[in-house]
Amino acid sequence: MIAVDKSKRLLIYVFLGILTLLSLIPFWVVLVNSTRSAEQIQQGLSLVPGTNLAYNWEVLMNKGFxxxxxxxxxxxxxxxxxxxxxxxxxxxxxxxxxxxxxxxxxxxxxxxxxxxxxxxxxxxxxxxxxxxxxxxxxxxxxxxxxxxxxxxxxxxxxxxxxxxxxxxxxxxxxxxxxxxxxxxxxxxxxxxxxxxxxxxxxxxxxxxxxxxxxxxxxxxxxxxLPMLIQLLKTDVYRTEFGSMYLGISLSIIPLILIYLFLSKYIISGVTAGGIKE
CATH class of the missing domain: 1.10.3720.10 (MetI-like)
Structure with missing residues (x-):
């Protein structure tokens, strides 16, 4: 019975780990694309950060962001x-x-x-x-x-x-x-x-x-910030996807921080033992 319970627990942990990974991948892709060039982004998906972060930032600033x-x-x-x-x-x-x-x-x-x-x-x-x-x-x-x-x-x-x-x-x-x-x-x-x-x-x-x-x-x-992101107009001959992803990345960072700060308060049993019958 103990071995069966450990196996079930392991399967639950593996399943939860897969769900966690799937939920984090979209955020990671956005962050990675903010460091890649427009040509690299158009070539396909990548989970490895690029080297165009400084250029994307410069383009972002030149667009009045x-x-x-x-x-x-x-x-x-x-x-x-x-x-x-x-x-x-x-x-x-x-x-x-x-x-x-x-x-x-x-x-x-x-x-x-x-x-x-x-x-x-x-x-x-x-x-x-x-x-x-x-x-x-x-x-x-x-x-x-x-x-x-x-x-x-x-x-x-x-x-x-x-x-x-x-x-x-x-x-x-x-x-x-x-x-x-x-x-x-x-x-x-x-x-x-x-x-x-x-x-x-x-x-x-x-x-x-x-x-x-x-x-x-x-x-x-x-x-x-969401209104400024929609102002990132694309040029006629070139679309700077990297700068657009960088703007989106900047907008989601505060949301991640506020969740990390407040998530510790989301616990159960706060009033356990608070009242004696």
Whole structure:
């Protein structure tokens, strides 16, 4: 039996290793192509880095690719959106779970209904609304709507159902803690795994957001990194694929870093032993 269990475990590890390798290959190909010339890329796939990184960087700069400006704009929008998204969604989810009020089920049903509405439907109306407010070419309409994130509220509400216990809040109230203090000092630390998970998704979604910034922003100095990548126009006689892959590589590096930073918080059993029966 022990030998059989070891064999099964080995097969599982091999299978997971293959899946991990398959998921990493596309990222590696993009990074490798950013170091190769256009002719080398057209010849076929290669997993060995080339020697054209400096040339691709020079071509990228000559095409007006403002790397640092794009990073700054994308970082401002993505960071602010993620913080607002996660915090207010956690606040709403905690309110749904911890308190009993009239219309609670209807309120949650509205959140579920909003999940089914594609964001593209509201783009025209949202553009007209932002235009009347005079907020075109501004980061505000790209940040503030993240406060209302039905998908994040739904996820955190479902997550809280697995970890929340009324005794935690009641004990804090007996010690004289207010409701806001209970949320910040007790509930937020307990929700770290769920918050980290949604922070990753929120940051990636905001960072890769292309259509809405393209509609609302016309000033090139406020372009995000995905918007700058689409400005890499190809020449009539030559397409610089290497510089295009380099621009794409620069845009995915922050996503990898934010995942590596937050993934350690995605663990299970955070509240194990937190309450004694």
């Amino acid at each position: 403002d790397v640092f400006g794009g990073f700054k704009n994308s970082l401002i929008i993505s960071t602010c959106s993620t913080v607002l998204n996660v915090y207010f969604s956690a606040l709403a989810a905690y309110g749904i779970i911890a308190y009993h009020f009239r219309g609670k089920r209807i309120f949650f049903a509205i959140i579920l209904a909003l999940l089914m509405i594609p964001t593209q439907i509201s783009m025209i109306g949202f553009y007209q609304f932002v235009s009347k407010l005079g907020l075109l070419n501004n980061f505000i309409p790209l940040i503030l709507p993240s406060i209302a994130a039905p998908s994040t509220v739904f996820f955190l509400k479902q997550y809280l159902e697995t970890i929340y216990h009324p005794d935690l809040a009641d004990s804090a109230r007996l010690d004289g803690a207010g409701e806001i203090a209970i949320f910040h000092r007790i509930m937020l630390p307990l929700m770290k795994p769920g918050l980290a998970t949604m922070a990753i998704f929120s940051f990636v979604t905001s960072w890769n957001n292309f259509l809405m910034p393209l509609i609302l922003i016309n000033d090139t100095e406020k372009f995000t």
